Amino acid sequence: MKNAVSKAKQTMTARAPKHTALTILGIFAAAVLTAGAATARAQDSSTQQTTSITLPSKIAVAAPVTYDNKYELYGGLSFMNFQAGQALPKRMNLGGGELLGTYWLNHKLGLGLDYRGEAGTTPVYASAGQSPYNISRPLVYMNMLMVGAQYRGPKNQFIAVNYHGYIGASKGIFNATQKQNQPQFYNLTGLYTNRTKPIAALGGSLDFNLSKRAAIRLQPDLILEHFGTETREFFGISGGMVYRFGKR
Missing domain, CATH: 2.40.160.20 (Porin)
Known part of the structure; x- marks a missing residue:
């Protein structure tokens, strides 16, 4: 019985690094995806801000009709x-x-x-x-x-x-x-x-x-x-x- 428990512990100890590596790899992939999405949102926001700032300078507002x-x-x-x-x-x-x-x-x-x-x-x-x-x-x-x-x-x-x-x-x-x-x-x-x-x-x-x-x-x-x-x-x-x- 002791031998069996000892073997199971050894097996779990051998597999632990593999699971740890997969976990770290998953976390890293998630971080990359999150960073990519944040960058895309930032670029989109910057584009929108640039557009909102540029357009008014190109389109003149019509003079009001004052009847004077x-x-x-x-x-x-x-x-x-x-x-x-x-x-x-x-x-x-x-x-x-x-x-x-x-x-x-x-x-x-x-x-x-x-x-x-x-x-x-x-x-x-x-x-x-x-x-x-x-x-x-x-x-x-x-x-x-x-x-x-x-x-x-x-x-x-x-x-x-x-x-x-x-x-x-x-x-x-x-x-x-x-x-x-x-x-x-x-x-x-x-x-x-x-x-x-x-x-x-x-x-x-x-x-x-x-x-x-x-x-x-x-x-x-x-x-x-x-x-x-x-x-x-x-x-x-x-x-x-x-x-x-x-x-x-």
């Missing part, structure tokens, strides 16, 4: 409908452009000078299309110059609402396509004669800011004109670019 400009220019394409004769049964469509300059007295109220040029063809009396005249959809020109006020409503960094009212004069050219052999042109077509009459535009605008100075504008209007015997109402709309400059 003294002047404003607007230019765009425009559309309006119109009736080119007192008793014509149908209306016509005019297309053209608009230029508006505004001088801002303060952060709310501005004075505006507005020009609009429009052209289009109009339906006329059916009898004008018969021989020998054969007049069909003659050309009409409109030149409008108005003055008025612009009031700045709700606004933020992205959008601004403005209200306006302009009044002035409009010169209409209705015989642009009249020929020499058409002395009864106005009676046959039902068109107005060439004349200059009062006109007004009441409406508002919606500015979508691109930057502190530039914006895209959409501007609908109620058009009031007096080319005939009474004041008539029409619809107009324009769209284009706004440029703000000068500090108030």
Whole structure:
């Protein structure tokens, strides 16, 4: 019995170094893996810190829209409908452009000078299309110059609402396509004669800011004109670019 116990102790003593070596090797491998993971995390953290520090220096922050400009220019394409004769049964469509300059007295109220040029063809009396005249959809020109006020409503960094009212004069050219052999042109077509009459535009605008100075504008209007015997109402709309400059 003693011999057996002695042999077992000898065997365990012989194997102990092997187990100890494996244990030490395992601890060393775990330490290497842990150190590797810590290094990777440190590198990742350093990369993130470098990125977070570098990016702001490369990407500039847009200047805030302060609406403290003294002047404003607007230019765009425009559309309006119109009736080119007192008793014509149908209306016509005019297309053209608009230029508006505004001088801002303060952060709310501005004075505006507005020009609009429009052209289009109009339906006329059916009898004008018969021989020998054969007049069909003659050309009409409109030149409008108005003055008025612009009031700045709700606004933020992205959008601004403005209200306006302009009044002035409009010169209409209705015989642009009249020929020499058409002395009864106005009676046959039902068109107005060439004349200059009062006109007004009441409406508002919606500015979508691109930057502190530039914006895209959409501007609908109620058009009031007096080319005939009474004041008539029409619809107009324009769209284009706004440029703000000068500090108030």
